[in-house]
Amino acid sequence: MLNIRRxxxxxxxxxxxxxxxxxxxxxxLPLTGSGCTYGGCGxxxxxxxxxxxxxxxxxxxxAVARDxxxxxxxxxxxxxxxxTALNPQPSATNPWWSGHTPGDGQLMMWNCNGVLMSSITxxxxxxxxxxxxxxxxxxxxxxxxQQAYQALKIPNPQINFGPxxxxxxxNYWVYLWAGDxxxxxxxxxxxxxTVTATATLSKVVWTMGEPVSATHFTEPAPxxxxxxxxxxxxxxxxxxxxxxxxxxxxxxxxxxxTPERTNDARTWPVTAAASWTITWTANTGESGEIDAPTxxxxxxxxxxxxxxxxxxxxxxxxxx
Numbered sequence: 111m112l113n114i115r116r117x118x119x120x121x122x123x124x125x126x127x128x129x130x131x132x133x134x135x136x137x138x139l140p141l142t143g144s145g146c147t148y149g150g151c152g153x154x155x156x157x158x159x160x161x162x163x164x165x166x167x168x169x170x171x172x173a174v175a176r177d178x179x180x181x182x183x184x185x186x187x188x189x190x191x192x193x194t195a196l197n198p199q200p201s202a203t204n205p206w207w208s209g210h211t212p213g214d215g216q217l218m219m220w221n222c223n224g225v226l227m228s229s230i231t232x233x234x235x236x237x238x239x240x241x242x243x244x245x246x247x248x249x250x251x252x253x254x255x256q257q258a259y260q261a262l263k264i265p266n267p268q269i270n271f272g273p274x275x276x277x278x279x280x281n282y283w284v285y286l287w288a289g290d291x292x293x294x295x296x297x298x299x300x301x302x303x304t305v306t307a308t309a310t311l312s313k314v315v316w317t318m319g320e321p322v323s324a325t326h327f328t329e330p331a332p333x334x335x336x337x338x339x340x341x342x343x344x345x346x347x348x349x350x351x352x353x354x355x356x357x358x359x360x361x362x363x364x365x366x367x368t369p370e371r372t373n374d375a376r377t378w379p380v381t382a383a384a385s386w387t388i389t390w391t392a393n394t395g396e397s398g399e400i401d402a403p404t405x406x407x408x409x410x411x412x413x414x415x416x417x418x419x420x421x422x423x424x425x426x427x428x429x430x
Contacts, residue, residue, distance in 0.1 A: 194221035196232055206232045249303040251392035258307035259388055259400050261296035266405045267314060267384040273345045279416045282349040283360045287340030288314050288382055288407075307390040307400070311339050314385070319378030320365045320413070327371065334361055339384070367413045377410035 195216045200206055206217050215236040268289030271278060278284045294309040317333040336359030343358055354360035365371065367378045384407075388400040 191220045191222040193218050193235075195219075195235075200232075206234070208234055210234050210236070246301075249300045251303060251305050251390075251394055251396045252398060254298040254300055254303060254305035254392070255307055255390035255398060255400060257298035258296045258305050258390060259309075259402070261298065262294050262307060262309050262388070264294060264309050264386055264402065264405060265290040266407045267291075267339070267382045269380065269382050269407050269409045270340075270342065271411060272343055273347050273349065275411070278363065278411060278413050280363045280366055280413060282416065283347075283351065283354050283362055284349070284411075285340070285343045285347065285354065286314075286316055286336065286359045286361060286382075287342055288384055289339075291339030303392060303394055305390050305392045307388055309386045309388050309402070312385050312387045313337055314339055314359070315383045316359070316361065317379075317381040317383075318361055318363070319380050319411070320363055320367070321371075324365045324371075331364075334359070363413045365413070366415055367411070375410065377412045380409050380411050382407050 195218055199212055199217055202212055204217075215234055217232045218235045219232050270287045270289060272285040272287070288311070291311045293311075295306060297304055297306045299305075313335055315333050315335050318331060320331050321327045322329040322331045340359035341357055343355055343360075347355060363378075367376055369376055372378065384405045386402050386405070388402045389397070390400065391397045
């Protein structure tokens with residue numbers, strides 16, 4: 111029996127007509143042939159008709175063919191082997207699929223120097239996992255800052271005059287202030303990045319509408335700029351004082367708004383242009399500023415004058 115085994119081992123190498131894998135729907139019978147590892151192949155010799163098949167594959171990796179007899183022959187140098195998909199692929203009913211379907215992957219063999227090795231049972235190779243979706247680009251905090259800025263409800267200035275808007279006269283202080291001047295905040299978030307934008311009223315430029323003087327109607331008086339929105343001085347402020355109260359915004363008219371000077375409007379046009387500073391900070395540590403357009407409001411103001419009228423003493427009436 112030893113001689114028979116030795117003969118079969120040699121024949122497996124020298125006879126090119128040895129059967130290769132037949133692609134059929136039935137599992138192949140054990141065959142005499144070569145086995146491969148990832149780097150080479152070896153001879154597999156065994157008793158024909160024995161229930162012990164040739165070296166197979168474990169988890170898709172072929173085992174080196176072995177012979178328990180002393181007469182085994184090893185190919186030297188070992189041929190180089192590569193993994194090859196069966197072409198065509200067996201039908202879905204072939205037991206080689208081992209419960210898988212053709213859509214799950216492919217049946218593979220080892221190709222050693224161009225020859226599919228018949229001693230290796232085909233094995234299933236699953237399809238590669240689909241590539242994970244590309245990570246989204248990092249969020250730009252400056253973009254979120256613009257979104258937060260758009261969410262801010264920045265108002266136009268509410269124009270106020272004091273202490274009494276109906277008693278404004280030349281050569282006396284009229285106090286100016288804008289309403290709705292509290293800081294505003296809004297936030298925008300994308301992923302793990304949050305940006306908060308803050309709007310703070312920085313200044314108001316007041317254009318009071320009168321000419322530079324009563325004799326130069328074509329040249330407007332220069333505007334005045336006040337930090338912040340100004341303050342309400344209250345009803346008891348002294349409008350005849352030399353200077354306005356500290357921190358307030360005030361203007362002193364020089365020209366009355368007479369009909370002939372105002373094209374019968376009897377008022378001077380007043381414009382308040384409010385500038386807001388927009389700053390933003392991100393939870394990533396970045397920060398910046400955004401240029402915001404000026405908010406503008408318009409109104410009209412009647413300007414008269416105070417006159418001193420002398421009233422003569424009234425004669426005393428007898429009996430009173």
